[in-house]
Amino acid sequence: MKAFTYERVRTVAEAAAARARTPGAKFIAGGTNLLDLMKLQIETPEHLIDVGKLPLNTIEPAPDGGLRIGALVSNTKLAADIRVRRDYGVLSRAILAGASGQLRNKATTAGNLLQRTRCPYFYDTNQACNKRKPGSGCAAIEGSSRSLAVIGGSSSCIATYPGDMAVAMMALDAVIETVDARGATRSIPIAEFYRLPGETPHIDNVLTESELITSVVLPPPVGGKHTYYKVRDRASYAFALVSVAVILQENGTGRVAVGGVAPRPWRSREAEVLLPSGAQAVTDKLFAGANPTEENKYKLTLVARTLAGVLNEAKR
């Protein structure tokens, strides 16, 4: 871990300003992903701005009937919030399917959105990885790729987005609110938040250098039956091979977002409208243009079958 200077900030404005004036600075809140990567010299900030004590840790009703989740609300607190459990069950379920109790107590809402891939080649600084070191190549595409992306990748990178929470937020059409160093705020629909790798896989999302996530807004509840089904080899404390976030209405329509298959949570309206036709139809549409490797092509079957299981369970 490279040496760094450290400061604590008390206001959002201070935080953004600190980031703007300090090259090589990063925000730290929970730190559960950043410190992991810093120990491996994958992240090497010169300066850490501890935003952990900013007043962003409450969940408030939004004026339109939705919920505004402070950026620093812990995963545990968010999953346990009675309004989330009642109206956004898919979000509680997704969070509870991720990581461990200890990590969920520490990890924050914004930090969870920003967690980086778990591609094993990204994690080993001796290996070629365009996401970690632009231009170095991608060792994963022809390497060990069982856990990696089947769609949305490029010839530069097939890393997956590893999280669960964002998959549910994708299904919920969450909006990410930010502020930058000049005090300008913006609202980014989660569907537009993550970037596909293309030729620049080192850039995970659309945030600018000094931009700080302040909250995530959930639109008003949409009702329906909420399911988050996460498939993994061991029963807990593991990243998804695939996961599906499903909100199903009584009339058979609904929403589907898929995790573990792409560089971002994967969702398509064109696929969702096929829900009444069944899981295979949805999956075929969702994965049109998929480019799996020999090692991860099972994910296509797995998504179709997992979704079929969810739909079957919902009917019972």
Add this chain to the structure above:
Amino acid sequence: MKFTTPAGPNPTDQQRVIGKPTSRIEGPLKTTGQAKYAYEYNEEVSNPAYGYVVGAGIARGRIEAIHQTRAKLSPGVLAIVTAANIGPLRTGLFYTDRLLAGPTIDHYHQAVAIVVAETFEQARAAAALLRIDYVREEGAFDLAAGKDSAQAPPAGPFSPPAETSVGDFATAFASAPVTLDETYTTPDQSHAMMEPHATMASWDGDRLTCWCTIQQLSWGVRDLAHILDVPAANIRLISSYIGGGFGGKGTVLSDLVAAALAARATGRPVKVTLQRPLIFNNTIHRPATIQRIRLGATPDGKLTAIGHESWSGNLRGGRTETTIASTRLMYAGANRMTKLRLAILDLAEGSAMRAPGEASGMMALEIAMDEMAEKLAMDPVEFRIINDTQVDPENSARPFSTRLLVECLKTGAERFGWSQHNATPAAVREGQWLVGMGVASAIRGAPVMPCAARVRLDRNGIVTVETDMTDIGTGSYTIIAQTAAEMMGIGLDQVVVKLGDSIFPVSPGSAGQWGAASATSGVYAACVKLREAVATALELPVDEARFEDGRVIAGDRSFPLADAAGAEELVAEDEMTYGDLGRQYARDTFGAHFVEVGVHQYTGEIRVRRMLAVAHAGRILNPTAARSQMIGAMTMGVGAALMEKMEVDTRVGFFVNHDLAGYEVPVHADIPHLDVVLLEDSDPTMSPMKAKGIGELGIVGVAAAIANAVYNATGVRVRDYPVTLDKLIDKLPVPA
């Protein structure tokens, strides 16, 4: 004391303390964080520096240059130790790996430098500033590709003959009415013990003390002396508590060499712990295997031909994985052959991991037995029972000392409700889950090794035991205390056990499932001597003296045991050694595993629902500790069955998933309540303790029982471990 004929009655038969389900005597220390592990002896040395091991960034080739300037200028850096400034080091006498490499590199993450600094943070940061220029060379990383050119490994102390043959296998197999010929593969696995390899080394002149985490301290002293070229007498190793080993900490690995060299270089005590992401490629592992099994049987299920061929890989000088060991003893069958072949691979060293050979071999053989039972339309329990043998199948003049495999299978079937087993695959459904049952036999050798111990009786009647035996979680402290308490007629609270220090009398350490039987026998021998000394001191006839309730009694005379200590203390030391009973008798432990799994009919997820093991392992010294050894090994068997695999990148030449997020081992949620039945036994051919080890038996057969249960649940036969959902998903029936 030399043990040459089967044991008769002796004080251990009282079973006053031995055989009782005693809580671990070190429990209060472990549960309160007071038990000290290698890296934690902060009070023992002052002003330690911190070493950080740098692993090679390539798999095979050589170092052209190590650019050290930036690292040297980094704050707090005290020294950078490399092969270039240390000079040539030898290897140890058990592991073949070079523990500080350079300029040539033999495998990925082989240690190439140790950066020493004032603090851990400084050492880690400076290590990242080393720039190493490598020249890559072609390497061999793919066992399957190297299979055809693999060679017969040389026989040796831990390597059985490369080929064995009894009867006429080829003819018998060719003429057998029912045959099976299948190939199974097992992957590279990591011990993944919770405590990383760690050492704190401190030199005092030319004498070296290391607080380390080594299962066999006498091997450690021997190997470190050889590697560093210092006299063994100058080395003291201390491993009072070891945070798990499973064979992965047998003797000296890179942390110990790094700490010793760094401490020498800086003139300071140095602490080194291997960072977790380094351990998988830097240290040892259970190597992958390819196994071909051929079975021939009569229509009524009698095996007539058993053939087992096995391929594994290793570094030059490394040993082969002896998968065929259990096949040679498991079932009757007049015509049999085994064959081992070893490919040279430029991956980290393959070596012992819990039940080496047997665990991997039975992963294959016990699926084959399940497949054969199906071909014969026999119940798999019954098929195993009718092929039981009470003599060594390769030598009918050599009986098993005790062998209750049939009772294990029958008891297990009864307790588990095996009669509910539906022989038709994919026939049992509960909601979205397909449910299946599986069974497998277990066998594991029961070696016993010479062991010395010293016992001291003090004026307060406290008996202190000293031996360099280790406790890696097995319960050594407790069963040794039980042995001393039984022998000296005192309570457990009157016994102090001191282990894990190489200045104590030499034990064989914790390995090979020999620890419990060997160490307690050494303590027995020392206690016999102490009893003689006590009787003599109290002027009682040695043969008549009884040791009960803290007193020594003979005829109508009775004295407190403490009286024998006199003004100072009474000390006795002895070593238990052995004759050739091990050649006269086949001595093994046996078991049967029964498993029920659920397989999600949509996703293929596999979850263990119930597990039962029945074990037959000599006299059980402590049922609590023995049961824990069993459930622990069963848990590791679940990992082997369902998730554990180091993925080899055969282009780059390394284990890709080299951390505890990528290399999955079972977590709480994977493991239901585990049932264990320990059959009554006492094996007088072993030692006066009449006990066998049980630490490795529990993993043997588990993975196959699970794979068989998955087959029973789904109708999909997976012969390539681990059994993961991606291997099922295309073959699972599409739910209606």
Add this chain to the structure above:
Amino acid sequence: MKKSKLSSITRREMLVGTAAAVTVTLTPGTLGKVANLAGNPNPKLVETGVRLTVNGELQELTLDTRTTLLDTLREHLNLTGTKKGCDHGQCGACTVLVNGERINSCLTLALQHEGDEITTIEGLGTPENLHPLQAAFVKHDGYQCGYCTPGQICSAVGTLKEIEAGVPSHVSADLLASPEASNMELRERMSGNICRCGAYSNIAEALEEVAGNS
């Protein structure tokens, strides 16, 4: 006596200058004074003060900014009961309670805990006066090598508290119901604590007993 090959290495060759180390002590919020660190290939040692309450005792420390809470406990406060198993949040051996909640102490900087109350395994009980969970682990043989044990026990304290507070889990059938300390609930919630010795079956039973289910 045979001379060791090691002694042929000269100390001069091995020892490199420590004079490069320059201490810059910062107080929180004094960012501007050290901005010159940026871009320096050999950054100076950066230390900062922090105050923590550990097991009821106030600790005022000056630490390298990089020091994790785990290494602070083990290397600076000699509280070695908290274990380093992976140092990457992948095993749970380092679990401690911070303001009553369980976290991985390896994935947090000490500096992030200014003013926090930390409870480690040493703060729960002693060999002479075991915490009920410590006693239950001994009784049920909920450990073998002992290395994951402090983390398991701290995590168990947190787990039972979370159940009491109504926090649901992955295996809770009904998100709106109060969770129970069932065997499956306990196992799911404890899954962030790996025990390679495989004492899980016994650990779950130790927790069930303390939770009052058995």
